[in-house]
Every structure is written in structure tokens, then in C-alpha cells.
Amino acid sequence: MKPGLLTFFVLLTAVPGVLRAQTPEFPPITGEERALTSVPGEPNAPAVVLFRKGEFLMEGYGRLFGSFDSHLRAQTRVKILTESGKSNGEIAIAHSDFARLEGFSARTVLPDGTIVPVPARNSSARPRGEGTFVTAVAFPSVQVGAILDYQYELVFDSPIFIEPWYFSDEEMPVLRSEIVYKIASDWRMRYWSRTSLGVKIEKEEASSSKGRVLRVWAEDLPAIPREPLGPPFADLAAQVLLLPEARISATQTVRLLENWSTATYLIEQLYEPVRQRDKGVAKRAREIAGSGSRLQKIEALYRFVRDEIATEPGTGLSVGVDPGGSLDKILSGRRGNNTEKALLLQAMLKAIDVDSALVWAADRGRGLVDPHIPNPSWFDAVFVLVAVNGQRVLLDPADPALALGQFPAGYEGTPALVPNPTKPLGLFIPTKPLEQNLRRTDLELTLDTRGRLSGRGTLLLTGHPAREKIRREADPARTAADWKEWLESRFRDFQIAEVKAVELVEESKVTVTWALGQREEEVLGDEVSLVPSAPLGPLTQPFVQPAAERRTGVVIEYPDREETVLHLCWPEGWKLESRPRETTLNAAAGWLAVSTELREGERTLVYTRRRDLPQRDFLPQEYEAIRSLFAGLETSDAQKIVLIRR
């Protein structure tokens, strides 16, 4: 191990900050800021960020030379534009033992120029456990036209700051946002940015004796649109990142996040000491694995780590680990975070001579990954890759509802990395075919001569829909009770009985069966109407906006298939009055087919409904296609089957 590398991540945690920056004055309020009452292009904006400035002083820059700390100074000015904008008068700042909050100050500037400082008693740091805190602040005298100023500093025990600076805001438009990176000249940095919604990011760079200064800014940023099933904030927000590639001195070059090889090497330095402290792990692994086939042994170890080692939330870098930890502690304490569990599983597999590799994976819900930028913070989970019968199988030991080779839907189709320092390997997490993510119901209903419906139903879930339901309840009775409650809400007129739910974790499969009978008091006697798509339908259109107004694409959870089959039969003396129209939609966004088959002689109707969604991400220009698909389904689902007495 090269101590120099580890230093950046770990050793500095022991060294307290040695210098404190002075709290700067707030910039004077300009006439333009005073006069502003609305934001062009943002009608009804309740408040606006006039500016948001950041200054990142990296360890070694200027007067902080000799300190092991880095400082992020943040300064924000918000103007309240409407009565409802007053709700922006509270802020919350997250900080921790690692990123310490210092020098907070704030004020309200009233429309007449009166300055009302935020008293210290208006702010308070609240411990949230695991050395994390949130400081919440209420501004005084907030009114329409008031300007809220606040500033603070976060002090890091490390030069490495690999989180992006977001120019955009989730709720308010931003007139100007900028970040100034101040970097000592011995650092080599890599610039990265992302933007959308027509926002232009600009930058300028200068050098001085203290080092380099990079100023990056963007202006007139709209509030990020939050549309149903829209992309995550990080996809749309204008942002910038400065990644430390290397530190170059006269005697050595310390390579950091220069490429995936050096980036993974850094993290490996955190893993290695944990792996080395593995007393008893191999022995325990062999005990658990038993004497079955290679696959059985792998399954046994996977199940053990998945089920018997509790998954704790991690803090900081998701793929990182506390190098002071150990595998034997994780094993004996029976708990660890996602990464620690993956390391333990890998060590246990090694003990039974199964080669494996770690895989860093990213959750689509946190934003798109740019694999060209070697930033470990892209990733949210660590999986373990093994070969089974010549096939690559990914093991996620964090979620007790996951079968071998399954992983949460959000990780499918995303770039991933095998963090091998000598040969980092990029790959994509495979996407499960839509037919494996199945929701299917089979319903058999019979109308008796009195006009009462009764029958049986089966719901089959596989893949992700099954995973979402598996092990949500502690015992079969409660699981059945939950399903019964759901079925009762879907079949309001019916009594639901004999509910049985079978969960097969290792097959990612849930089967629910039930009996149903129309309540006597709901029987009309001469007429029956039935929503044939129940219990999965009827669908309500989630995409009500016309395409012209939609600004963002669509991100659904996973590709899937939904199928419904209803067999309905009725006695002599009744006739079919109406049924859903045949519908077939083969749109770019998916496929829909609804059909009915009437067997007159048998007095039977078979209704089938199938909807396929083949992809997760849809571009804005594909919005109308997915909207049309769901509109077709909604229209079809609204059509009832009606039987009347002759």
C-alpha cells in the first residue's frame, strides 16, 4: 500500500482543521435585486435564487497551506416574490463529523432595506445519528419582497470533494449560480459538467502564485420541472464537477482519480485492510457452504450473507468502507453496510475456492452515470460477480427479497464497473426481459341464476413485481391479510375468502389465490356489470399532460408485462349486453391488446388484456407514444362487461 494515497481518504480524519476562515460580509444588494418582482419565463415563481455562490478552497491553496482541510464556502441570496414564497424562509443544512459546519450567518433584508439578522437561537444542529447532523434555520420577518441571505462553510478533513456543484434548484429559478475552485498548483484536476433545458455553463481560469482559480457559472436557470415519472433531478440539473486526477510534487506523482485504474486502486486501499482482518471467516464459510455442488455452496453463502447479516445504511461514499473495520467484525456482529457485506461474501466465496469480483453499480434513480469520468461516487451499490455454469451471475447481498442473480430494478441497464486496479472492466448491468417482470391475473367467474357472481382468482408476480412484495410481512397470515385487503379494495362488491399467498424468494415469484363471491346485498338480480381488468385495472392515465407541454422524458421503474384473463360464464335466461371493444395498439412505446371471445353456445366470454412496456427510459419526443398507449388502456379498461336478464 502507498501511504500517500491512503492519506487523502483516511489519515487526515485524525487531524483537526487548523485554520478558520473569517465570516465574510454579505455582498451589497443591488438596485436590480431590490426591483425584481418576478422572473421572466417563470410565471408564478414564489421565490427566486438571486445568486448561489460557492468557493472551494482545496487543501494546499493559498493561506490554507499546511492545513489538511479543504473548505467549501457557500453563499446564497433568495428573494421572496409571493405570499406562498414565504415558505422558503426555512433552510436545513446537512453536515457531519466529516464535513463540519462553520461560520453560519444569515439575515433578512426587508423591502425597505432594514436588515434583520438571524439570531443564533433561530438555528440549531440536530444529531441524526452516525455522526451526521442537520442545522435548521428560520429567517425572521419574511415577507413578500424580502431578501434572505445566508452563508456558511463546510470544512472537510480531506482535499477530495467529488460531489458536483448544482447550479440548478429543485423548486426555484436561479438567476446566477457560480462555483470558484481554488486549487494549489501541484494538483491536476479534471473538469466535467452536465446541463440541459438550454442552460449554458461558462467558465474562466486564472493562475496566481497561490495556485489556479477556476470560475464556473450559469445564469437564468429554470426551476427543474417535476413531471410525473420524469427523470431524476441529477439528469436535468446543470452541474459541474472538478475531479482531482493527481498531485504532482518534485519527488513524486500521486495519482488519484486520473482514470478508472487509479480510482479503483484508491478504493482498493480501503478494502484491503478490511479483507485482511478475516479471522474465522474461511472456517465459517466452509461450514455454511456444506458439501453440495458448487452452485449449492454459492447459494448457501449468498443466502447467509443476504439474510443473516443485517444491512445497515452506509454513510459517505457508497462504495467506500471504513478501513478500520474487519470482516470478522462484520461476521461476528452480523451486520454491515452494502459494501461490507459484499466484501464478506467475496471472502467467503474465496474460502470455498470460488473466484469472484466486485461490481460497482449505479441506481438509475440517482441520475445518469457518465462512465468517462472516473468518479467512484457515481455508484450506489457493490455486487459480487461469479461464474455459474459458464454464465456471469451478479449477487446483491443487501436485499433479503432478492434471489440469486437478481438485483434491484433501478440498477438494470446502467453502467457498472469491476473495480480491478490492474484492469478495470466496464460493463452494463443486464436488463431483465419484460416478460420476466410479469403481473398476471386469471379470474374465473360464474353468474348464477339469481344474478350473483362468484369464482376464483389467481395473481402471479414474477421478477421485479414479485420482489416488491416478497417478505413485506412477517408471516403468511399477515401476508394473506394484506392481499385480502388489497383484493377487497379492487372488488368492492365481493367478499374475498381463502386467500393464499406463496412467496418463492429464490424464484422471484409470488402466487396469490383467492375465492370471491358477490355480496348478497349487492346483487341486483336483473343486471350485472363488471370491470374485467380488475384487480390489476382499471388504469388511470398517469400522463395527462399534452405532449406540447411535457418538457422531460419518462423514466419508468422497469420494463414489464401485465396480463389479465377473465373467464365469465352465465346461465340460461341471461344475455351479454356489452363488452369491451377489441383493441390493439402496437406503439413505439409498447404494446396493448384487448380482446374478447364470445362462445354463445357455452354462454361464456373470455376476456384477455395484455400490456407490454419494453423499455425504461423514454425521450421527450417519445412521450406522446407512451401517453397514447396508456390512453388506449385507460379507455379500454373503462368499458365494462354487462349482462342482463332476458
Added chain:
Amino acid sequence: MKQLRLVSSLVALLAAASAMAPAPAAAATVLERAIDVEIRPDGSVSERTHLRVRLDGPNDFAHWSPYPVYLDQNRTLEKLEASATGPDGKTLKVSRRDLDTMQVAGSYELHSSRTFRTVTFPSVPVGSVLALDFEVKETPWFPGGEISLGSRDATESLRVTVRGGGAGWRWRLDGALPGVTAQESAGGVTVTASHLPGLMPPDRAPGSADDGAVLRYAWGDAAGWDGVGRWFEGLLTQVPRNAEPVRRKARELIASLPGKRERLEALLDFARRQVRYVAVEVGIGGYRPTPPQQVVDRLWGDCKDKALLLTDLLREAGIEAWPVLIRFDPEDRVDREFPSPFQFNHMIVAVPAEGLSLGKDAPVAGGFLFLDATQSIGGLDWLNPGVQDQEALVVKNGQGILVRTPILNAVEGSRLTVDLQLAATGEATGTVRLDLSGEPGALFARLHAEAKPQDVDRTVRQVFAAFLPAGVSLTGIRWQSVEGGAPDVRVEAQVSLPALGTAAEAGALPSVPLPVRNELPAPGLLDGRTLPVVVSPFSNRTTWRVTLPQDACKAEGQDVAVGNDVGAFQQKVSVQGKVLVVERQAELRRRWIEPAAFPALKEVALAESRTNKRRLRLSCGGTP
């Protein structure tokens, strides 16, 4: 995020939503739960808890670990020991590093002094037993306490002892939990039970049904609601009042306003709209309001800050006003048989109703008009449903007067009016108007104030989708809020339906499948039920006017009218010339429906359900 929450609240309120399943849950077995409460002569309380929990399922560990021990400025942890024993009998102690501290604030709070000392057990497999013994010392703000007896987990053995109550000792078991017995002793009580089942309350049960039963106890001389009122008034005496800046503000606000009602409205408007709601609950500050002068200076405060400020502003304006302790809880209510302040979570204001020229739907009870200063929308005539039908303790002249706030369902709901021209081809065009009043109106008004026009437009479309036939196309959407009493919003649009109905044969009248909504609780909700049904009272009306493509049609025998104390359902179908008019009205008049009233609820719910299942029958000429 705020806007998204608003949108989802509004849509959920108006549309029949369905979700697949709740969050993961667990059901371990509580082998032993013993709580020993010792009331000491100095008024402090020692609370010792002894807990043994067996993990029966894979979710149980995550449910019980970390285990939170509730602390606060007046509650300190004296002692704590914890361990986990595996099925093999091996015991693992919880070490100091497995203890952490976190402060929690509710979603409505900026900051709170409520703290949890969390105990993280060593991870142990199913079949293990978690053991926890801790002692908390409390100096209660009010001489009393309460302990929930049941839980979602089955309990093998329960023993709760409270002792040392001394003078003024009183207690009560509130709720139903079969198998629980109580033995009174001098200044104390012991509650025991064995083999208590895990609780799974049905849908729309009171919130307290999750606990099955609650042991409430108190001691000292603050007995009766009067005593609670005196206790609270005692707290208020610690708050500086009548400061000149507050009085000046009152005078400034009512200058040139001669009438009592106008003055009241102006001061209420200030407390509601100029003082923003920010809750900071620290120690006794959870009960004792901030001095009104401070609230006027900083222009923020929580419910009690705003209420006390309003009280003082009104008094300066010559209007009598009193603080009111109340419970904001659409799903539960105060146990009026056991006076204590712990059951309240909100503060509003009462003024004499007389002489204010109030409408018939104004929130008046016991001669008081109730005003909630945390409402940002609505006038004197509207009280948020969360504080309707609740016991309100009016703290007046050193007394506590308990009054139940009224139910004002007539203003809570929607009025949908659709005018359509139906073509022989089945195509329909026309207009739709939706009036939302009360809580739905307030939600929409807030959305209107806060959201971008395109977000409001999207929400309107979502709301209309819940009322109109599938496939409807909307244009010319517009909306307006009506200022005044209850929040009232009108939303209008042009509608077009490519195929409302289809004709069975050429020249025949197309069918008219008007959409229906089940607004009353499902009759099946009452099957085998013993717990009350708790619902939000409302009154919704729908009117469809469809101009048919042919004349001389009939629609007879389809009128329905059922009504009783609990609610009502009506349908009226008529044809005048070419115009078919279908009017429906659903109303729920009670919030808390006891089993004795279930037949009445079932009567109206069935009327709606059965009517909604029938096709609309029209006959034109000789064609049925």
C-alpha cells in the same frame, strides 16, 4: 417537492386511488413487557422498562433494531442494558458503540428537543430473543402520563404498574383490548394481560386502534377539564403579554375598521398570512407559547404562538378571545372521560360568536366561534376538517370548558356540472365545471398560489380524469379561487369525447355510459366489524346534462333517495325534450361512526353502490 405533495394530496382526495400493498412490516412476539412507573414525592417519575422480544420472522430484527428510547429535556436515561440471545443460547451484549442519539422533528417541525437514544442490537437470526432493560427519569410537564398497551406484535405477558400517585390519583383504561385486567391499589394501578394478539385494525379504524388500549393516569389537584384549563393558564402566566409592539400592531391593523367582524377578520388575516407557520418544539416550549411580542418581531411561530398572538391582538381590539387546546387528528379524538393535556396537539382560538353575522355553516359550538390561525386559506366561516368534531378545551378565565367543535360537511366537497351535446355517432362535446370547496378547495388554492401554471394545468387534468369518462380531451382549462368563507375554487374546461357511447344500430340512440364514483365507504367495510369507522364528512354533487340526438325519450324509474343521520345518497334522472339530466348527491354527515350506526351507514352506502352498478336506462320512441 411541496408542490408534488400538494398535487398528490389533491388528487388522492378527489380520485379513488389504489395502492398495491403497504410497507414491509414485522410481527415478532413480545415475550415479556413490564413497565414500572414510580411517582415520587417530588413529582418526578421513574419509569423502568423490561422487554423481551422473540424474533419470529426475517423482518423482525430490522423492525426492533435500532430500538428507540424516547428522551427529552425533561426525560433522562438513567440506566440501560441490552443484549441478544441467539437460538443456540449464546448471549451477545450491546456495547456502548451500539448506542447512538438522534433528535427527531416531525414533518411539520423545524426543530424539536425530542430525542431518541437508539439501541442497535447485534444481528441475530430468527428465533433469537432481544432483551432490553432501561430506566428513564421524567419530570412531567403535567402530573400524569399514558402508556399504550397493545401493539402490532403479539404479547405473551404484559404488566404495567403505576404507583405512588398519592393525592388526586386517577386512572382510566381507554379503548378495548380483551384480556387486559386492571387492579387498583392506593395511589396506583397494575394492569396485566397475557397472550394478547397482535393488532391489525381494519381500514378506517380510529388511529388509536393500533394501540388497542391506553392506560391514562394522573395525580395532583389538576383534576377535571377545569384543572387542565387552570394548568394551562398557569403556563400562560409565565409568558410576557400585553407588550406595546403587539398592541400597536393591533391598533395599526384595525385602524379605520369600525365593525367587530371586520376587525376580527383583519387580525385573523394577519395572524394567518403574515405570521408564517414554523414549529420549534423545545422542552416545555412544546406546550408554552412564545411571547407574542417575539412572534410579531420575527413573524413566525407555531400553532400556539399564532393562537396566543391572535388572542392578544383581538383583546387589544376589544374582542374577547381565549386560547383553545384541541386535537388536530382526522383519524382520532380526545378521550373526554380522562382530562389531561397530553391528548391535545394543537391550539386555536375561540371568540364569542354573537354579533358577528356568521353564516349557518360557520364553525360555532357552545356559543364560541373557533378560529385556527394556522389556516392560510378561508375566512371566519371555515374550520379545517382536522379540527372539526373534536373536543376543544376553551381556557377561559382560569377555567377549562370542554366543547365539541361542529361537523360542517356541507362545505366539504365538490360540485361537478357537465353539459354535453351527444351526437348520433356517439361523439360528445361540451363543458365541464368543478367547484371544490372546503379542504379540497384549500388544497387547490394553495397549489394555485405556489405552482407553475403548467403544474396547475396538469393537476386539473388529473382531477377531471377522476370524474370524466376515459379518453376525454380537455381544452380551454381555466380556474379561479373565490375569496371569502370556505375555500372555494372553480375549474372549468371544454370537453370532447370521441365516443361517449355507441349506437347498437344505425339511427338508434347511442348508449350513455356516464361515469360513476363510489364516494361513500364500501358496504363491505362493515363486515364483522367492531371498531368505529372514522371518515371525513363531505357533500358531493354531480349534475350531467346531456343533449340527446333525438327527442321524446324517457328515463323513468331510476330515481333513488336514501338518507339518514349518517349520510345520504340521491339520484334523479329526468328527460326534458332532448335534455337528459342526471343528478347525483352523496353525503356523509358523521366523522366517527360507532357500530350502532353501522346499519344507517350501510343503508346509504348500499344505495350508492347498487345505483352505480346499473346502466342508465333510456327509451326513445319505441326503442328500449
